[in-house]
Amino acid sequence: MAIENPNIRADMIEVSEFPELGQRYQVYGVPLTVANEKVRFEGGAPEPYFIPQLLNQLGIASPPTEILDANAT
Amino acid sequence: MGLLKDQDRDALRQEFTALTERVRIIFFAQALGCETCGITGQILDEIAPLSDKIELVKLNYAIDRAAVEQYAIQRIPAFAIVRLEESQNERGETEIIERDYGIRFYGVPSGYEFMSLIGAILDVSSGDSHLAPQTRALLSQVTQPTHLQVFTTPT
Numbered sequence: 001m002a003i004e005n006p007n008i009r010a011d012m013i014e015v016s017e018f019p020e021l022g023q024r025y026q027v028y029g030v031p032l033t034v035a036n037e038k039v040r041f042e043g044g045a046p047e048p049y050f051i052p053q054l055l056n057q058l059g060i061a062s063p064p065t066e067i068l069d070a071n072a073t
Numbered sequence: 074m075g076l077l078k079d080q081d082r083d084a085l086r087q088e089f090t091a092l093t094e095r096v097r098i099i100f101f102a103q104a105l106g107c108e109t110c111g112i113t114g115q116i117l118d119e120i121a122p123l124s125d126k127i128e129l130v131k132l133n134y135a136i137d138r139a140a141v142e143q144y145a146i147q148r149i150p151a152f153a154i155v156r157l158e159e160s161q162n163e164r165g166e167t168e169i170i171e172r173d174y175g176i177r178f179y180g181v182p183s184g185y186e187f188m189s190l191i192g193a194i195l196d197v198s199s200g201d202s203h204l205a206p207q208t209r210a211l212l213s214q215v216t217q218p219t220h221l222q223v224f225t226t227p228t
Contacts, residue, residue, distance in 0.1 A: 005215045012176075014226065016180075017108075017179075030225045035221050036219055060215050
């Protein structure tokens with residue numbers, strides 16, 4: 001995602017080494033993705049579900065259903 | 074003693090033959106008060122020589138504050154992975170510039186994170202996200218600064 005768009009940056013964090021972050025973001029299961037401090041996405045998911053969901057929750061892009069459908073195939 | 078087994082080294086060497094552009098790993102650590110800086114540095118030390126397209130730069134988190142700022146490093150151990158591109162300056166000379174996609178790793182890249190690290194090196198080198206065209210179209214709509222934090226554990 002960060003490679004695709006210069007507005008996006010991405011941190012990969014090994015949370016057991018940074019317990020204060022585990023606390024702050026209430027990391028009880030991994031992987032956990034936190035976007036802009038507010039949107040949470042728990043668990044792993046395939047790209048066609050994960051990215052539209054995340055962007056949708058961020059209010060950045062609301063994908064038309066045909067895009068989701070096309071991705072799902 | 075090496076952390077990587079000989080067969081892993083061979084497999085990675087093979088995988089890194091796919092690298093197109095050079096990548097630079099900028100590693101931030103310090104000797105005191107950082108339990109996992111040593112092992113992280115050792116992993117990077119073992120990966121970098123596996124391809125002449127990988128360059129490793131080691132900086133000190135306490136001393137190299139300009140770089141800490143430039144790469145927006147929040148904590149250590151940390152490293153950024155950037156692509157090195159050749160560009161012509163106004164005098165027609167070739168310069169090396171860094172293309173920074175904002176990809177950072179915090180903590181020891183072991184277990185699942187190790188695979189993420191190898192994947193990140195390959196993707197940063199190619200500049201290709203390998204995402205589906207529909208996903209790329211969605212991502213092109215992101216016009217605000219967006220910060221993703223992906224939390225993992227070693228296993």
